[in-house]
Amino acid sequence: MTQTKDVKIVDPEADDALALAKMHVQSWHDTYTGMHGATTEWIRKRTVNRFNEDGLSETKKLFAAPRQHPESYYFKLAKIEDKVVGFVSGQKTNEEQELSGFYVARDQQGTGLASKLMDMIMSWFNASKTIVLFSAKDNIRAIKFYEKYGFKVDNDAKVEQKYKPLTIIQMTKQGDKA
Ligand SMILES: CC(C)(COP(=O)(O)OP(=O)(O)OC[C@H]1O[C@@H](n2cnc3c(N)ncnc32)[C@H](O)[C@@H]1OP(=O)(O)O)[C@@H](O)C(=O)NCCC(=O)NCCS
Numbered sequence: 001m002t003q004t005k006d007v008k009i010v011d012p013e014a015d016d017a018l019a020l021a022k023m024h025v026q027s028w029h030d031t032y033t034g035m036h037g038a039t040t041e042w043i044r045k046r047t048v049n050r051f052n053e054d055g056l057s058e059t060k061k062l063f064a065a066p067r068q069h070p071e072s073y074y075f076k077l078a079k080i081e082d083k084v085v086g087f088v089s090g091q092k093t094n095e096e097q098e099l100s101g102f103y104v105a106r107d108q109q110g111t112g113l114a115s116k117l118m119d120m121i122m123s124w125f126n127a128s129k130t131i132v133l134f135s136a137k138d139n140i141r142a143i144k145f146y147e148k149y150g151f152k153v154d155n156d157a158k159v160e161q162k163y164k165p166l167t168i169i170q171m172t173k174q175g176d177k178a
């Protein structure tokens with residue numbers, strides 16, 4: 001499948017907050033239902049606040065951060081007209097770099113959109129320094145995708161398990177000079 005040519009990669013605007021929440025929550029259902037025993041109801045409870053005023057306001061803050069501090073925060077949306085079909089986000093300090101969010105809608109997977117988003121954030125990161133990300137242990141498709149970019153599962157990392165029943169693992173890409 002090739003990438004739909006109508007997909008545009010853009011900086012997020014406050015007006016995109018609801019569309020992002022819809023896409024992200026749908027992707028949670030598509031990706032995690034049944035994984036490590038995660039149920040639809042658990043995902044619903046875990047994500048319901050994304051749609052209320054507080055949740056949308058949090059999202060708008062994340063959208064604004066790259067404008068205020070482009071050296072520290074990254075956030076891009078992939079859109080088809082007003083619909084969000086993917087996003088990538090990250091943050092970096094002098095000490096740490098994290099790929100913090102990476103989701104592509106089911107009907108855009110396997111199209112090359114994920115690689116396009118990944119290439120963009122990888123050129124924003126400092127290649128000489130380590131980058132980390134967190135993934136569900138059984139999210140094989142994501143893990144394989146990240147491995148193609150040089151990330152390796154870090155079995156020694158201590159990871160906060162804040163998404164139980166999902167088991168979260170850390171993946172690390174060493175910097176060129178690390
Ligand atoms: C992870 C994600 C961004 C990867 O994007 P994608 O467009 O699916 O990526 P690709 O099609 O390049 O597939 C990645 C690799 O997964 C593997 N793969 C493909 N389909 C698979 C499947 N059904 N099951 C298991 N592995 C699969 C292949 O190794 C593929 O690499 P290949 O190009 O060598 O065949 C995307 O699947 C996604 O957004 N998933 C849902 C949200 C998510 O899991 N985000 C990550 C959170 S940490």
